[in-house]
Amino acid sequence: MAVSVAPKAPAATAKGSRRSKRGGMAIAERRAGLLFVSPYLIYFLILQLGALIFAIWVSFHHYDLLAIDNPFVGLRNYARLTINEDFLIAMRNTTEYAVVVVVLQTVFALLLAVLLDSKIKGRNFFRSTWYTPSIASSVVISMIFLYVYHPTGLLNSILGLVGIHTTEAYLESTTWALPALMFLAIWTTAPTFMLMFLAALQDIPKEVYEAAAVDGASGVRKLFSITIPLLRPIIFLVVSLGIIGSFQVFDQMFIMTSGGPLKATLSVALLIYDNLFKDTGTVGVACAEAIVLGLIIFALTLISRRVIDTRIEY
Amino acid sequence: MSISGKSLEAELTAPIAIATMPAKPRRETDSTDRVSALEAVVRYALYIAITLFLFIPFVMTVLSSFKTSAEVIAFPPTLLPTVWHPENYLHVLTQIDGFPRMVFNSFFITFAAVALNLFFDSLVGYAFARLEFPYKNTLFAIMIATMVIPGFVFIVPRYILMLNVHLVNTYGALLVLYFLQPAYILLMTQFFKSIPRDLEEAAIVDGMGWFGIFWKIILPLARPALLATGILTFAGMWNGFFDWLIYMQDATMFNIQLGLTTFRSVYQNQWDLIMAGSVLAILPILIVYIAGQRYFVRGIATTGMK
Numbered sequence: 001m002a003v004s005v006a007p008k009a010p011a012a013t014a015k016g017s018r019r020s021k022r023g024g025m026a027i028a029e030r031r032a033g034l035l036f037v038s039p040y041l042i043y044f045l046i047l048q049l050g051a052l053i054f055a056i057w058v059s060f061h062h063y064d065l066l067a068i069d070n071p072f073v074g075l076r077n078y079a080r081l082t083i084n085e086d087f088l089i090a091m092r093n094t095t096e097y098a099v100v101v102v103v104l105q106t107v108f109a110l111l112l113a114v115l116l117d118s119k120i121k122g123r124n125f126f127r128s129t130w131y132t133p134s135i136a137s138s139v140v141i142s143m144i145f146l147y148v149y150h151p152t153g154l155l156n157s158i159l160g161l162v163g164i165h166t167t168e169a170y171l172e173s174t175t176w177a178l179p180a181l182m183f184l185a186i187w188t189t190a191p192t193f194m195l196m197f198l199a200a201l202q203d204i205p206k207e208v209y210e211a212a213a214v215d216g217a218s219g220v221r222k223l224f225s226i227t228i229p230l231l232r233p234i235i236f237l238v239v240s241l242g243i244i245g246s247f248q249v250f251d252q253m254f255i256m257t258s259g260g261p262l263k264a265t266l267s268v269a270l271l272i273y274d275n276l277f278k279d280t281g282t283v284g285v286a287c288a289e290a291i292v293l294g295l296i297i298f299a300l301t302l303i304s305r306r307v308i309d310t311r312i313e314y
Numbered sequence: 315m316s317i318s319g320k321s322l323e324a325e326l327t328a329p330i331a332i333a334t335m336p337a338k339p340r341r342e343t344d345s346t347d348r349v350s351a352l353e354a355v356v357r358y359a360l361y362i363a364i365t366l367f368l369f370i371p372f373v374m375t376v377l378s379s380f381k382t383s384a385e386v387i388a389f390p391p392t393l394l395p396t397v398w399h400p401e402n403y404l405h406v407l408t409q410i411d412g413f414p415r416m417v418f419n420s421f422f423i424t425f426a427a428v429a430l431n432l433f434f435d436s437l438v439g440y441a442f443a444r445l446e447f448p449y450k451n452t453l454f455a456i457m458i459a460t461m462v463i464p465g466f467v468f469i470v471p472r473y474i475l476m477l478n479v480h481l482v483n484t485y486g487a488l489l490v491l492y493f494l495q496p497a498y499i500l501l502m503t504q505f506f507k508s509i510p511r512d513l514e515e516a517a518i519v520d521g522m523g524w525f526g527i528f529w530k531i532i533l534p535l536a537r538p539a540l541l542a543t544g545i546l547t548f549a550g551m552w553n554g555f556f557d558w559l560i561y562m563q564d565a566t567m568f569n570i571q572l573g574l575t576t577f578r579s580v581y582q583n584q585w586d587l588i589m590a591g592s593v594l595a596i597l598p599i600l601i602v603y604i605a606g607q608r609y610f611v612r613g614i615a616t617t618g619m620k
Contacts, residue, residue, distance in 0.1 A: 026446070028523075028524065029445050029446055029447070029524065030445075030446065030447045030448065031447075032441070032445055032447075032523075032524035032525065033441045033445030033446060033447025033450065033524075034447050034448070036437050036438060036440060036441035036445065036524075036525075036528070037438050037441040037442065037447065037450075037453065039434045039437065039438060039493070039494055040434075040438045040453070040457065040494060040496070040499060041453070043493075043494055044453075044456065044457070044460065046475075047468070047472065047490075047491065048460050048463070048468070050471070051467075051468045051471040051472050051475070052463070052467060052468070052471070054471035054474070054475075055467055055468065055470055055471045058470055058471065058474075065474070065477065112364070115360070115361065115364070120357065120358075120361065122361075126361055126364075126365060128607070129365050129368065129369050130364065130365065130368050130369075132368065132369060132372060133368055133371075133372075135549065135596075135599055135600065135603050136372075136553075136596050136599070137552070137553035137554075137555060137571050137595060137596070137599070138553070138555055138571075139553075139555050139571040139572070139574050139575055139595065140571075140574070140592045140595050140596050142575075143574060143577075143578075143588055143589075143591075143592045144371050144372070144375050144592060145371075146578070146588070147374075147375070147378065147386065147387070147585065147588075147589070148371055150387050151387075152387045152388065152389040152391070153387055154370075154371065154374050154391075157390075157391035160390070160391075167389075187368070191368065240462070244462065244464055247464070248464055248465065248466050250556060251555055251556065254559075255575050255578070269466055272466060272469070276469070276470060276473070283470060283474075286469075286470055287470045287471075290464075290466045290467050290469065290470065291467060293464065293466055293467075294463065294464045294466065294467040297464045298462075298464075301462065
């Protein structure tokens with residue numbers, strides 16, 4: 001569909017001859033500009049704006065993918081979420097997951113970046129190896145951690161080496177399953193944010209630290225009173241990307257636990273998927289859930305912006 | 315779509331944050347810090363501990379891919395395979411139904427999406443960076459604002475759209491969704507803004523059209539940014555899972571990631587196959603990462619204008 005509108009721009013190429021007239025050139029430029037930008041315009045109108053409006057429309061209907069008639073139900077899909085036990089469980093799991101993951105992955109990523117922002121030998125080696133968890137796909141990471149968390153898998157083997165002998169099946173335990181998935185997320189996401197922090201750290205002028213050294217500031221003091229305040233914009237970016245990502249967590253729940261055991265790892269995203277593809281007549285509910293989730297993410301991003309007190313510039 | 319914070323949006327936006335970082339020469343580490351030998355040892359121990367923490371699971375996965383299924387999860391565990399079984403890889407390719415087809419699907423969509431994005435992201439990015447047209451700034455602001463809309467909001471309407479235009483279970487669904495990506499349009503825009511205008515002005519005087527200027531003059535200069543866009547698109551598409559899960563129904567249309575998840579249900583507890591399949595699924599992206607790291611860093615450095 002949209003692919004076929006590839007602007008090969010035959011119109012634009014013929015316009016150069018108007019160079020003598022400024023007005024003609026401006027018109028040619030406007031035409032070329034609109035033509036070049038039209039693929040995005042189509043993308044925006046259909047896949048973003050149109051999709052958003054349609055999502056809101058569907059959320060007000062009792063919608064079924066196969067039905068001919070989908071009756072209007074007003075706000076009922078939204079109202080039912082407040083008494084839907086699965087949604088409340090999913091919301092609580094997702095919030096718990098997101099808070100822990102966002103906080104810990106941000107701190108861990110910053111720690112990794114600070115460690116890499118030094119003159120240590122083998123810096124490039126460390127940067128490359130530390131980044132590896134972030135290049136693997138969610139599926140591969142999930143497969144690897146199925147092995148890590150197996151009762152006789154990697155984690156329990158390592159624990160055995162240090163004298164802790166256990167055959168705990170982490171993913172089948174209501175206590176451990178969600179923390180196990182949090183750990184996986186932090187492990188695989190922190191290296192991405194590490195690179196963002198590292199780029200920002202390398203931009204802090206050396207003089208700032210020299211002044212602090214003259215004043216006799218310690219390393220830790222420098223971190224908290226210089227580095228972190230200067231990194232505010234990037235901290236906000238990392239936190240908001242973390243919020244967007246972790247509130248929509250799906251892959252590892254779907255692949256590793258299917259939301260179990262006993263819904264201990266049921267996430268909102270997983271519930272939306274189930275409502276869309278497994279249950280019937282709940283497409284409107286799925287849309288309502290997605291919109292509520294989107295609004296929560298949006299609100300939290302705004303709040304974190306206020307708390308971190310900064311602006312991002314593109 | 316998302317693994318933890320590793321959402322699609324994060325994947326897409328992360329490089330932008332890096333790309334928009336100013337690239338300045340590295341400062342020297344504070345020379346007044348005198349590090350004693352003991353401190354150096356402690357420091358290296360910390361670095362090595364972190365390396366083990368982040369890298370050991372990959373090493374063990376590779377080693378496990380040469381073990382028998384029973385040995386992968388044997389108790390007590392083994393580090394190296396007692397007998398090496400390279401034929402595990404052959405088994406993945408021959409015993410898993412349709413595996414070669416899944417590999418083909420992965421490569422096909424990945425290369426097609428890279429080609430489409432190289433063209434459309436740079437074309438739109440060029441218009442935003444250089445051309446004057448009505449509502450340009452509004453549209454650019456919209457593009458940035460919509461980048462933060464959580465992807466799950468779009469899933470239902472896009473799925474219904476694809477059903478209605480009969481693109482479900484075809485390559486078309488994914489190509490329509492990913493023929494351009496706003497994050498990389500932004501990356502290209504930033505890059506084009508950094509190129510001096512002189513060359514274009516000369517070309518205008520010579521009577522060259524805007525598409526000609528874009529195609530013959532600007533694109534050849536945009537190699538670093540194109541490589542960054544290409545590599546990042548490659549990574550995103552190769553690692554794709556969620557969209558394939560939503561849109562692809564027959565196993566012949568699966569990619570390697572989605573195929574891998576079926577190992578669990580269909581080939582239950584075949585740890586040798588799961589491990590070897592995981593290594594195969596990560597290999598192309600690892601090669602691209604290692605080969606492209608230099609270009610990628612250069613792309614970041616060039617794009618990072620202040």
